[in-house]
Amino acid sequence: MSEIKSDAYIDITDVVCPMTFVKTKVAIEDIENGQVLEVKMNEGEPVLNVPRSLKEEGHKVISVENNGDRTFTVWVKKGDI
Amino acid sequence: MSFTNEQLERYSRHIILKEVGAKGQKKLLESKVLIIGTGGLGAPAAMFLAAAGVGTIGLVDFDVVELSNLQRQIIHLTKDTGKHKVLSGKETINEMNPDVNVVTYKEWVSSSNIIDIIKDQDYDFVIDGTDNFPAKFLINDACVLSKKPFSHAGIIRFQGQTMTYLPDKGPCYRCIFQSPPPPDAVPTCKKAGVLGVMGGIIGTIQATEAIKYVLGVGDLLNGYFLTYDALKMEFRKVKLSSNKNCGVCSENPTLTGLIDYEQPQCELKGN
Numbered sequence: 001m002s003e004i005k006s007d008a009y010i011d012i013t014d015v016v017c018p019m020t021f022v023k024t025k026v027a028i029e030d031i032e033n034g035q036v037l038e039v040k041m042n043e044g045e046p047v048l049n050v051p052r053s054l055k056e057e058g059h060k061v062i063s064v065e066n067n068g069d070r071t072f073t074v075w076v077k078k079g080d081i
Numbered sequence: 082m083s084f085t086n087e088q089l090e091r092y093s094r095h096i097i098l099k100e101v102g103a104k105g106q107k108k109l110l111e112s113k114v115l116i117i118g119t120g121g122l123g124a125p126a127a128m129f130l131a132a133a134g135v136g137t138i139g140l141v142d143f144d145v146v147e148l149s150n151l152q153r154q155i156i157h158l159t160k161d162t163g164k165h166k167v168l169s170g171k172e173t174i175n176e177m178n179p180d181v182n183v184v185t186y187k188e189w190v191s192s193s194n195i196i197d198i199i200k201d202q203d204y205d206f207v208i209d210g211t212d213n214f215p216a217k218f219l220i221n222d223a224c225v226l227s228k229k230p231f232s233h234a235g236i237i238r239f240q241g242q243t244m245t246y247l248p249d250k251g252p253c254y255r256c257i258f259q260s261p262p263p264p265d266a267v268p269t270c271k272k273a274g275v276l277g278v279m280g281g282i283i284g285t286i287q288a289t290e291a292i293k294y295v296l297g298v299g300d301l302l303n304g305y306f307l308t309y310d311a312l313k314m315e316f317r318k319v320k321l322s323s324n325k326n327c328g329v330c331s332e333n334p335t336l337t338g339l340i341d342y343e344q345p346q347c348e349l350k351g352n
Contacts, residue, residue, distance in 0.1 A: 022093045026084065026103040057099055 004063055004075045006038035007031050012050070013042050013071055020046045021053050028059065028078055036062065039074045047072045088180065092134055100298040106134060110180060112295040113137035115204040117190055117220055119166040120144070121280030122234050122287065123210030124156035129288040131174040131181045135295070137202055138174065141186040142166040153277035190216055192339035195223040206291045207231035210284060212269060214261035215342035221246070221254035222339055225330045230294055232287040232302075237273050239311040241283035244321070245290050245302040251323035252304065253330040260328075261342050276311055283309065 010027040012020045020041060028037050041047055043066075051061045051074050058079035065073045084092075084103070095101045095109075114135050116123045119142045130138055144166050146157045154166075161169035167185035174183050186198050190211075199207060207229050209220045217233065224231040224246060233254050234243035246253050286307070293299045306319045328336040 022096045029103045
Protein backbone atom coordinates (compact mmCIF):
# COMPACT_ATOMS: atom_id res chain seq x y z
CA MET A 1 0.00 0.00 0.00
CA SER A 2 2.77 2.43 0.86
CA GLU A 3 3.61 2.87 -2.80
CA ILE A 4 0.85 5.50 -3.07
CA LYS A 5 2.60 8.63 -4.23
CA SER A 6 2.08 11.55 -1.89
CA ASP A 7 2.84 15.22 -2.50
CA ALA A 8 3.08 16.21 1.15
CA TYR A 9 3.39 14.50 4.50
CA ILE A 10 2.33 15.47 8.00
CA ASP A 11 2.66 13.71 11.33
CA ILE A 12 -0.10 14.58 13.79
CA THR A 13 0.68 11.91 16.37
CA ASP A 14 1.96 14.59 18.75
CA VAL A 15 -1.28 16.54 19.03
CA VAL A 16 -4.87 15.90 20.14
CA CYS A 17 -8.29 17.05 18.95
CA PRO A 18 -8.95 19.62 17.61
CA MET A 19 -5.32 20.36 16.68
CA THR A 20 -5.17 17.06 14.76
CA PHE A 21 -7.67 18.35 12.22
CA VAL A 22 -6.36 21.95 12.37
CA LYS A 23 -2.85 20.82 11.37
CA THR A 24 -4.25 18.51 8.67
CA LYS A 25 -6.35 21.33 7.23
CA VAL A 26 -3.40 23.70 7.12
CA ALA A 27 -1.34 21.02 5.34
CA ILE A 28 -4.02 20.21 2.77
CA GLU A 29 -4.61 23.90 2.01
CA ASP A 30 -0.94 24.14 1.08
CA ILE A 31 -1.19 21.57 -1.73
CA GLU A 32 -2.98 21.80 -5.09
CA ASN A 33 -6.33 20.26 -5.99
CA GLY A 34 -5.83 16.62 -6.95
CA GLN A 35 -2.56 16.27 -5.04
CA VAL A 36 -2.21 13.76 -2.24
CA LEU A 37 -1.47 14.41 1.43
CA GLU A 38 -0.14 11.59 3.62
CA VAL A 39 -1.12 11.92 7.27
CA LYS A 40 0.26 9.83 10.11
CA MET A 41 -2.09 9.77 13.11
CA ASN A 42 -2.77 7.86 16.29
CA GLU A 43 -5.34 5.10 16.56
CA GLY A 44 -8.63 5.82 18.31
CA GLU A 45 -10.13 9.30 18.18
CA PRO A 46 -7.89 10.77 15.44
CA VAL A 47 -8.38 7.95 12.95
CA LEU A 48 -12.11 7.94 13.68
CA ASN A 49 -12.57 11.66 13.18
CA VAL A 50 -9.90 13.16 10.93
CA PRO A 51 -10.71 11.12 7.79
CA ARG A 52 -14.43 11.76 8.30
CA SER A 53 -13.85 15.51 8.66
CA LEU A 54 -11.70 15.50 5.51
CA LYS A 55 -14.52 13.78 3.60
CA GLU A 56 -17.03 16.33 4.90
CA GLU A 57 -14.88 19.09 3.44
CA GLY A 58 -14.94 17.53 0.00
CA HIS A 59 -11.61 15.67 -0.01
CA LYS A 60 -11.22 12.03 -0.97
CA VAL A 61 -9.70 9.55 1.42
CA ILE A 62 -7.81 7.16 -0.86
CA SER A 63 -6.42 4.74 1.63
CA VAL A 64 -6.08 4.06 5.34
CA GLU A 65 -3.29 1.78 6.53
CA ASN A 66 -2.77 0.37 10.02
CA ASN A 67 0.92 0.71 10.78
CA GLY A 68 0.69 -1.89 13.57
CA ASP A 69 2.27 0.43 16.13
CA ARG A 70 -0.99 2.09 17.30
CA THR A 71 -0.70 4.59 14.45
CA PHE A 72 -2.42 4.81 11.09
CA THR A 73 -1.43 6.43 7.83
CA VAL A 74 -4.15 8.08 5.77
CA TRP A 75 -3.75 9.19 2.14
CA VAL A 76 -6.13 11.92 1.12
CA LYS A 77 -6.60 13.52 -2.28
CA LYS A 78 -7.39 17.22 -2.16
CA GLY A 79 -10.89 17.91 -3.51
CA ASP A 80 -11.93 20.81 -5.67
CA ILE A 81 -13.15 23.17 -2.95
CA MET B 82 2.96 33.85 6.10
CA SER B 83 2.82 30.61 8.02
CA PHE B 84 1.21 30.04 11.37
CA THR B 85 3.06 29.54 14.62
CA ASN B 86 1.83 26.67 16.77
CA GLU B 87 0.41 29.27 19.14
CA GLN B 88 -1.60 30.83 16.31
CA LEU B 89 -2.85 27.44 15.13
CA GLU B 90 -4.18 26.84 18.62
CA ARG B 91 -5.53 30.37 19.13
CA TYR B 92 -7.47 30.30 15.86
CA SER B 93 -8.21 26.55 15.81
CA ARG B 94 -11.98 27.01 16.08
CA HIS B 95 -11.86 29.29 13.05
CA ILE B 96 -9.52 27.12 11.01
CA ILE B 97 -11.76 24.10 11.55
CA LEU B 98 -14.65 25.95 9.90
CA LYS B 99 -14.99 25.07 6.24
CA GLU B 100 -15.81 28.72 5.42
CA VAL B 101 -12.66 29.98 7.14
CA GLY B 102 -9.83 27.45 7.11
CA ALA B 103 -6.19 28.41 7.17
CA LYS B 104 -6.63 30.61 4.10
CA GLY B 105 -9.46 32.56 5.69
CA GLN B 106 -7.56 33.03 8.92
CA LYS B 107 -4.62 34.36 6.94
CA LYS B 108 -6.99 36.82 5.24
CA LEU B 109 -8.17 37.97 8.65
CA LEU B 110 -4.62 38.41 9.90
CA GLU B 111 -3.81 40.48 6.82
CA SER B 112 -7.03 42.54 7.01
CA LYS B 113 -7.48 46.10 8.23
CA VAL B 114 -10.67 47.36 9.85
CA LEU B 115 -11.32 50.94 10.94
CA ILE B 116 -13.67 51.49 13.87
CA ILE B 117 -14.97 55.03 14.26
CA GLY B 118 -16.13 55.54 17.83
CA THR B 119 -14.94 53.26 20.63
CA GLY B 120 -18.13 53.42 22.68
CA GLY B 121 -21.17 51.19 23.01
CA LEU B 122 -20.91 49.78 19.48
CA GLY B 123 -17.19 50.15 18.80
CA ALA B 124 -16.04 48.52 22.03
CA PRO B 125 -17.55 45.07 21.47
CA ALA B 126 -16.87 45.25 17.74
CA ALA B 127 -13.19 46.00 18.41
CA MET B 128 -12.89 43.22 20.96
CA PHE B 129 -14.38 40.53 18.72
CA LEU B 130 -12.35 41.67 15.71
CA ALA B 131 -9.21 41.59 17.84
CA ALA B 132 -10.05 38.14 19.16
CA ALA B 133 -10.69 36.98 15.59
CA GLY B 134 -7.19 38.04 14.62
CA VAL B 135 -7.95 41.00 12.38
CA GLY B 136 -4.35 42.12 11.85
CA THR B 137 -4.83 45.88 11.88
CA ILE B 138 -7.54 47.67 13.82
CA GLY B 139 -7.85 51.45 13.63
CA LEU B 140 -9.62 53.20 16.51
CA VAL B 141 -10.94 56.74 16.14
CA ASP B 142 -12.24 58.71 19.13
CA PHE B 143 -11.39 61.94 20.92
CA ASP B 144 -13.38 61.11 24.07
CA VAL B 145 -11.95 60.08 27.40
CA VAL B 146 -13.40 57.20 29.40
CA GLU B 147 -16.02 58.17 31.97
CA LEU B 148 -17.64 56.04 34.64
CA SER B 149 -21.00 56.37 32.87
CA ASN B 150 -19.48 54.64 29.82
CA LEU B 151 -18.61 51.44 31.64
CA GLN B 152 -22.16 50.08 31.77
CA ARG B 153 -21.78 49.18 28.07
CA GLN B 154 -18.33 50.06 26.69
CA ILE B 155 -16.73 46.84 27.78
CA ILE B 156 -13.31 47.46 26.24
CA HIS B 157 -12.66 50.06 28.97
CA LEU B 158 -12.04 49.18 32.61
CA THR B 159 -12.70 51.13 35.79
CA LYS B 160 -9.01 51.99 36.04
CA ASP B 161 -9.20 53.58 32.59
CA THR B 162 -11.52 56.42 33.59
CA GLY B 163 -9.97 59.70 32.51
CA LYS B 164 -7.87 57.98 29.85
CA HIS B 165 -8.41 58.57 26.14
CA LYS B 166 -10.68 55.84 24.79
CA VAL B 167 -8.40 54.95 21.89
CA LEU B 168 -5.51 54.37 24.28
CA SER B 169 -7.61 52.36 26.70
CA GLY B 170 -8.98 50.33 23.77
CA LYS B 171 -5.50 49.70 22.41
CA GLU B 172 -4.28 48.47 25.80
CA THR B 173 -7.17 46.00 26.14
CA ILE B 174 -6.62 44.67 22.61
CA ASN B 175 -2.86 44.35 23.07
CA GLU B 176 -3.42 42.28 26.20
CA MET B 177 -6.02 40.13 24.45
CA ASN B 178 -4.21 39.36 21.21
CA PRO B 179 -0.59 40.26 20.43
CA ASP B 180 -1.21 39.52 16.72
CA VAL B 181 -3.21 42.73 16.34
CA ASN B 182 -1.63 46.03 15.42
CA VAL B 183 -3.80 48.84 16.82
CA VAL B 184 -3.58 52.24 15.13
CA THR B 185 -5.09 55.08 17.17
CA TYR B 186 -6.54 58.36 15.97
CA LYS B 187 -7.18 60.66 18.92
CA GLU B 188 -9.58 62.96 17.08
CA TRP B 189 -13.19 63.46 16.06
CA VAL B 190 -13.93 62.68 12.43
CA SER B 191 -14.74 65.70 10.28
CA SER B 192 -14.76 66.59 6.61
CA SER B 193 -11.13 67.62 6.93
CA ASN B 194 -9.69 64.36 8.31
CA ILE B 195 -11.96 61.40 7.59
CA ILE B 196 -10.66 60.59 4.10
CA ASP B 197 -7.06 60.78 5.36
CA ILE B 198 -7.90 58.44 8.23
CA ILE B 199 -9.58 55.90 5.92
CA LYS B 200 -6.64 56.10 3.52
CA ASP B 201 -4.00 56.03 6.27
CA GLN B 202 -3.84 52.22 6.33
CA ASP B 203 -6.03 51.66 3.26
CA TYR B 204 -8.61 50.02 5.49
CA ASP B 205 -10.65 47.16 4.00
CA PHE B 206 -13.82 47.85 5.97
CA VAL B 207 -15.17 50.65 8.15
CA ILE B 208 -17.40 50.29 11.20
CA ASP B 209 -19.56 53.25 12.19
CA GLY B 210 -19.76 53.09 15.96
CA THR B 211 -20.63 56.76 16.44
CA ASP B 212 -23.53 58.20 18.42
CA ASN B 213 -24.62 61.21 16.37
CA PHE B 214 -26.16 61.97 12.99
CA PRO B 215 -23.52 64.39 11.66
CA ALA B 216 -20.86 61.67 12.07
CA LYS B 217 -23.10 58.99 10.54
CA PHE B 218 -23.74 61.03 7.40
CA LEU B 219 -20.08 62.01 7.20
CA ILE B 220 -18.96 58.37 7.44
CA ASN B 221 -21.52 57.31 4.83
CA ASP B 222 -20.49 60.01 2.39
CA ALA B 223 -16.77 59.45 2.95
CA CYS B 224 -17.13 55.69 2.42
CA VAL B 225 -19.26 56.14 -0.71
CA LEU B 226 -16.83 58.67 -2.17
CA SER B 227 -13.75 56.58 -1.34
CA LYS B 228 -15.47 53.31 -2.29
CA LYS B 229 -15.11 51.63 1.08
CA PRO B 230 -17.61 49.11 2.42
CA PHE B 231 -18.93 50.02 5.85
CA SER B 232 -21.38 48.97 8.51
CA HIS B 233 -23.79 51.56 9.86
CA ALA B 234 -25.46 51.07 13.23
CA GLY B 235 -27.31 52.92 15.92
CA ILE B 236 -28.66 52.01 19.35
CA ILE B 237 -31.04 53.75 21.73
CA ARG B 238 -33.07 52.51 24.72
CA PHE B 239 -33.99 48.90 23.78
CA GLN B 240 -33.70 49.44 20.04
CA GLY B 241 -30.91 48.84 17.59
CA GLN B 242 -30.47 49.04 13.84
CA THR B 243 -27.76 48.20 11.37
CA MET B 244 -27.11 48.02 7.63
CA THR B 245 -24.10 47.36 5.44
CA TYR B 246 -22.99 49.38 2.44
CA LEU B 247 -20.96 47.85 -0.37
CA PRO B 248 -19.32 50.15 -2.96
CA ASP B 249 -21.24 50.52 -6.21
CA LYS B 250 -23.95 48.19 -4.93
CA GLY B 251 -25.96 50.51 -2.72
CA PRO B 252 -28.18 51.48 -1.13
CA CYS B 253 -26.22 53.79 1.12
CA TYR B 254 -27.37 55.34 4.39
CA ARG B 255 -28.26 58.56 2.58
CA CYS B 256 -30.51 56.62 0.15
CA ILE B 257 -32.70 55.82 3.17
CA PHE B 258 -32.28 58.96 5.26
CA GLN B 259 -31.69 61.91 2.96
CA SER B 260 -30.31 64.24 5.63
CA PRO B 261 -29.87 64.40 9.39
CA PRO B 262 -32.89 65.27 11.52
CA PRO B 263 -32.90 68.76 13.00
CA PRO B 264 -30.57 69.02 16.01
CA ASP B 265 -32.35 67.84 19.19
CA ALA B 266 -35.27 66.32 17.22
CA VAL B 267 -34.06 62.86 18.14
CA PRO B 268 -32.75 62.19 21.62
CA THR B 269 -29.25 60.78 21.95
CA CYS B 270 -28.62 57.77 24.15
CA LYS B 271 -27.16 60.10 26.75
CA LYS B 272 -30.56 61.70 27.19
CA ALA B 273 -32.77 58.73 26.33
CA GLY B 274 -30.72 55.97 27.94
CA VAL B 275 -29.65 52.69 26.41
CA LEU B 276 -29.62 49.15 27.68
CA GLY B 277 -25.95 48.23 28.02
CA VAL B 278 -26.20 45.03 26.01
CA MET B 279 -27.57 46.80 22.91
CA GLY B 280 -24.07 47.71 21.77
CA GLY B 281 -22.99 44.14 22.37
CA ILE B 282 -25.70 42.74 20.09
CA ILE B 283 -25.49 45.32 17.33
CA GLY B 284 -21.73 46.00 17.53
CA THR B 285 -21.09 42.27 17.32
CA ILE B 286 -23.29 42.07 14.21
CA GLN B 287 -21.12 44.84 12.73
CA ALA B 288 -17.99 42.83 13.56
CA THR B 289 -19.61 39.78 11.94
CA GLU B 290 -20.21 41.77 8.76
CA ALA B 291 -16.57 42.92 8.70
CA ILE B 292 -15.33 39.35 9.17
CA LYS B 293 -17.64 37.95 6.47
CA TYR B 294 -16.60 40.71 4.10
CA VAL B 295 -12.92 39.92 4.63
CA LEU B 296 -13.52 36.18 4.23
CA GLY B 297 -15.83 36.66 1.25
CA VAL B 298 -18.44 34.29 2.68
CA GLY B 299 -22.16 34.41 3.23
CA ASP B 300 -24.64 37.19 2.61
CA LEU B 301 -24.00 40.67 3.94
CA LEU B 302 -26.62 43.12 5.15
CA ASN B 303 -26.33 45.27 2.05
CA GLY B 304 -29.73 46.10 0.63
CA TYR B 305 -31.32 45.39 4.00
CA PHE B 306 -31.98 47.22 7.21
CA LEU B 307 -31.92 45.04 10.31
CA THR B 308 -33.75 46.29 13.37
CA TYR B 309 -33.72 44.75 16.81
CA ASP B 310 -36.21 45.35 19.58
CA ALA B 311 -34.85 43.90 22.81
CA LEU B 312 -38.08 44.37 24.77
CA LYS B 313 -40.06 42.33 22.26
CA MET B 314 -36.99 40.23 21.46
CA GLU B 315 -37.71 40.73 17.80
CA PHE B 316 -35.44 41.11 14.79
CA ARG B 317 -36.81 42.52 11.53
CA LYS B 318 -34.93 42.50 8.27
CA VAL B 319 -36.37 45.03 5.86
CA LYS B 320 -35.42 45.02 2.19
CA LEU B 321 -34.19 48.34 0.87
CA SER B 322 -33.53 49.64 -2.57
CA SER B 323 -31.24 52.37 -3.78
CA ASN B 324 -32.60 55.87 -4.19
CA LYS B 325 -31.93 56.88 -7.78
CA ASN B 326 -31.92 60.48 -6.61
CA CYS B 327 -29.54 59.84 -3.71
CA GLY B 328 -27.40 62.89 -3.05
CA VAL B 329 -24.18 60.91 -2.83
CA CYS B 330 -24.36 57.45 -4.43
CA SER B 331 -26.68 58.01 -7.41
CA GLU B 332 -25.48 58.45 -10.97
CA ASN B 333 -25.87 62.21 -10.71
CA PRO B 334 -24.94 63.09 -7.15
CA THR B 335 -25.75 66.56 -5.91
CA LEU B 336 -23.17 66.29 -3.13
CA THR B 337 -19.62 66.23 -4.35
CA GLY B 338 -17.88 67.04 -1.11
CA LEU B 339 -18.21 66.19 2.57
CA ILE B 340 -20.48 68.12 4.91
CA ASP B 341 -19.94 68.95 8.57
CA TYR B 342 -23.50 69.09 9.88
CA GLU B 343 -24.17 71.05 13.02
CA GLN B 344 -23.93 69.09 16.25
CA PRO B 345 -26.51 69.64 18.97
CA GLN B 346 -24.85 71.97 21.47
CA CYS B 347 -25.09 69.63 24.44
CA GLU B 348 -23.19 66.94 22.52
CA LEU B 349 -20.12 69.06 22.11
CA LYS B 350 -19.14 69.03 25.75
CA GLY B 351 -17.96 65.44 26.18
CA ASN B 352 -20.29 62.79 27.57
